[in-house]
Amino acid sequence: MTSTVQPIAPQGLAAPGGHYSHATVANGFVFVSGQLPIAPDGSKLAAASFEEQTRQVLDNVRAALQAAGSGIDRLVQVRVYLDAIENWPAFNAIYAEWAGDARPARAIVPTGPLHFGVKVEVEAVATV
Template identity: 55%
Template sequence: MDDRIELIQSPEMPPPGGHYSAATAFGDLVFVSGQLPVLADGTHDPTAPFDDQARRAVGNLLAVLRAAGSSPERVLKVTAYVAGIDHWPAFNRVFAELFGDARPARAIVPVPPLHHGYLVEVEAIATR
């Protein structure tokens, strides 16, 4: 087994805004950093409706998974940080829409507003 940690970045989104990678991979495991609903050009719109933010954040997660050679069907665990548990039903609906038949283990953690005032952030562990 190759013992190097691979740094993953998706060409579909801007590079991370801090000292971290969009994802790392070790062998067949992929660890996706928390993805905010940042737009592809790097701009921010924390005033967007929650559904739009959730769709963008999960879309960013899926873009990073593709860049790592993975897919929704290969996701083992997702953690979603949602500002206010009242957004849980909307997040669940968007997540089901974008993940289709894939049903990874998942936790939703209620939190205060996130960086830039966003309402949702998602991270995942997957295989490839």
């Protein structure tokens, strides 16, 4: 059985900064690439507060999901990369509000410094 992989380029997100798609759809799933706190105009929010960065990242994940015909309620797994584990409580509070009733599997990974000096990155898998 051959599966088609469809790249997704959501409107409202800055163009990818490398050789990847913001999301791809295959076999009934959408795979969202790691989203950084990058505004739609391409500005990197490295100097913004952790809370502002987190909200931008989650807005980016939502936009990628919606462009693929999915949504937060269809999340299967979420992986979160934090520059410092001390940011976990703040992330968890914002994430709980964003996710609402959705409770996908989730991993939190403290990484140390992230690309561009940002504090948070999120990738996800959902059904279409």
